[in-house]
Amino acid sequence: MKTYRYFLFFLICTAISCSKDDLSSGVETSSTAHLYATGGSGLVKRYDINTGEVTTYNTGAVNASGIKFSAEGDGFSLVSAGNSRLEFFSDISMIQSGVTTDIEADYGGTDDLENPKDLAINGNFYVVSDNTDLDGDETTAEGRLFIYFKNSGNYILRNVVTTRFKVWGIEFVGNDLYAAVDETNRLAVYRNFLSTHTLNRIITADKHVGFQGLLQMHGLDFEDGTMVLSDIGEMESNSDGAIHIVEDFVSKFETAAPGGFVQADQQKRIAGGNTLLGNPGDLVYDSAYNVVFVAETTNGSGRILAFNDARDKEGNLAPDLRYDFSGVTSLFYHTQ
Template structure:
């Protein structure tokens, strides 16, 4: 990572994120807890942790030169990344003992098998680690497909349980209870597999239980769900660094259930953050935290890559400026951990 910069003022003693825009934007203060760590990966191999309260950036040496997908487990004190350069899962342990700031070198790690081809996201449910893979299996773009690799994490390994093939290109994935939601790449659609882990225990081609479109969204990529709200990112045209957006759907469970298979969730049932002030071009990954009502974004293209945050996520929309901004070249994925 190049030099990182915290743009908004940080009130360390009050442990708050403060809006850098004026009151007309409607961005209120968001109070954070004592520990608020945002982990991020990049296509340059950088793995960083941003302390949202203090602005301290900690970098972690790792064996990957390109990663996309990250998860931090407090019980194991370890982060796991999806290495695109090695096509495997990699977990690095003993993170807290390494301290804050500078570059740290984790000495304990676990590497899975080199099974993947084009991994793009990671979703975790207990000891199950699911990786979405966007490989074109038959070389024919008119017959889209993707794969979901299902791993079981043990004390010293990632064991591949099985692989299922989807009938569409897949990007972001997110567990909501036992159900797995997926962003259907190159579309404005969202799919779900109900009771995913228990219903798909063998290698096979699977059919989504339901697919709905998101009105106003161009090309879905990232998604995150918390406490009834689903946030999806829209990268728009992949070559454009200014046409991205975020779609916020409150009461998501009710709205998704009330939409017929093949139907769409209308624009009036969403909030959308988009426009030049947002710095959103290719927001490839998102995290939403309902306690602080903040959306964190891994923006891959604008300014060659950024980490952004938007306060008051369920009450603001339009062309608003981010409340938090770090530079991270080739930003690819994020995970927010708080206590």
């Protein structure tokens, strides 16, 4: 359970004051407020929002994504495309803050992955999305979901299911797994995913729903009834990205007809030149402070952006926090 001591505030950063490693203490939250970010080069950065310190871990996990920090395990899991596996790095609290250091994975799963995109966790089960073109035919879309069980310091592959679409971001809402249908504006759901899909086979989603105004969905994150979705727009553009905020998400998703849409007036949308959103990939939402952090992959060669009052504002907003991180791929926000 999160316990907070202070009110949230952001300093509205300019290109000068929040570039490179000059991250000011723009957010005052609880005694622990750490934003973890992965990069394509294998770097993981931890930003201490209270102090402005940046700690850099050189993990060797090239093209890492899907980072998740666990306070109980004092470490983080991430998916390494370069190493083709899920990995865990422990004893993070033992490393001096504000430095750059090399670390090695304590353990990892088998080298099964080919083109992993995201990681979702439900209890001791870890699910990795992989959108490899399995048959070499671009006209037949498919992806895979690798289901691992974490046990005794290891990730054990339970089974692999094949989806009928290219999959990108994934997120558990209770026991249901939601998956972004790559190259579309659609979100698919698999009911009771872990107990229903226990064999290696092709599976069909229980429902698909589109989101009006969204072009190409990649990232998603859910907390306390609100789902946030990233729209990369046209892949070639570095200025047409957007963030969609959907309150009372489950009700709106269920109300929409199968194959239908959540209408534009049922969402809030952050988009436009002031936002610096081009191809926003992963994103993370914190409901207590009503803020969304975004991994912007192309605008400015890669940035971390944050938008305050996410449930209350929309339109062509300037980010409330901006931090340059070339090659940023995924984010996780940890508070206590």
